[in-house]
Amino acid sequence: MSAPDSLARGVAPAPPGTLHARTVHGGVEVRPRAGLTVRFGRGEEPDVDVCVGEDDLWVSRKHGELTFRERRWWLRNTGRQLLRLPKGRLMHATTEAVPLAEGYTPVFVRGSSYREHLVELYVSGHDEERSPRRRAETLPPKRWSLDDEERLLLVVLGQRYLLYEEGPRPLSYRQAAEQLAYLRPGADWRERRIENRIEAVRKRLHAGGFPYPLTHDRRAGGPSDNLLHNLLRGLVDSTTLVPPDLDLLEDDGG
Template sequence: MNSRDSLARGVTRAAPGTLHARSLWGGIKIAPTPGRVLRFGRGEPPGVELTVGDDDLRVSRRHGELTYREGAWWLRNQGQQLVRLPRGKLLHISSEPVPIAAGYTPLFVKGSGYREHLVELYVTDYDQVLTPRQQARTLAPKRWPLADDERLVLVALGQRYLLYEPEPRPLSYRQAAAELGCLTGGVPWGERKVAYRVDAVRMRLARAGDFPYELLRTEPDGPSDNTLKHNLLRGLVESTTLVPPDLALLDGPLAGAGGPGGAHPPGTR
């Protein structure tokens, strides 16, 4: 799967309640049939329908499951490690199952060390089907083109946003430069180089005139640089210009314990 493919950008037309699930190892779509179960974990079919973290022994062979009942998909953690949902909600093996809301939900399976393995979920909403303009083409959000090196820098800087942490803030240029240096085999990434890439994106998007948040300080007492970085990352994530699967870009040749598909807390490598 391409790291830029993401259920955050929407799904194909399907019946209300249909579950779409995706990991770095593949994807699946399941109709909302009462009693239907989707199992995910380190195992492979037929033990699980969706493989997650197949190279990480901290991930259980059957780590979790989603069951359709009472008109919703219910998530249950069956593994020894935590499952993390947006806004910091954690599921332990002893936790009660929780319903998955309609639309997009990323969840992260705790793995070895600092690794977290992404599972994307999307439940088709009734609004996606029962609309007055059923045959009209869906209007995608405005997305902005990024060069490969710009995307890498922004993912490193904004990984807390892509991890759906509560109240995320950007890494410092120094932290991002240190992380990028590890990924590129020691090729130096100084703070100035990172700042230059970020400033170039901010200037380009500000000149375009249709970015939803303020990107440049126009008054001496205007927003701080950290606030402007926050605005940039917030807009890129909300527009799905940057999506959670982009975290795979941080698993470079020297990512060490991170390995394929393991997201890392900011500034820890």
């Protein structure tokens, strides 16, 4: 739901702030009004306005709600299972409501047996492009500059990400050093040197506006062990690193 279907068909667009909510079972279009609430879940009308996961008992009958206040739609989890938002953000029933940005927001409801049920949300904006752009050139993803050695290091460390494994984690610097010593003998592959090169990449991409956290905020006092994961995930998501890069792991000696 990149935009409401009515926009693509040339129908008069809804006013700014209009909420479009849709699942495989149907949807609603609701114009903004202070205090108005739209509910979704496994239940039936009038308890919910949008049905989701109708055959899944892990989905609560009233699993979430959107309330219009302060000129925005606010999402709250009212169910027993988590809601998952973009960038892996999770919402529990005790999590404070979050405001929806204009445009498209997918929300996933945790279900049984690894199922996830999608609720598509779209909030009409003030300056939307109303005309279809089917013939326009596709915008490429933002790719990040890496030199040859940086790419090799990151492919070794992130090979599980490039295999699109479920829940991938980076190789350790020790494992990377051992594999690099085998693939490119004679070069300096000390663990500390590898770590320093990766740290330099993190700092450079962080300064360039990388979309995932790459530096440790000492004020927050949080753990920093996920910074390499964030780096690899962002490079793969942006197609800076792609599966053909795994060819770098081939032994040059044949």
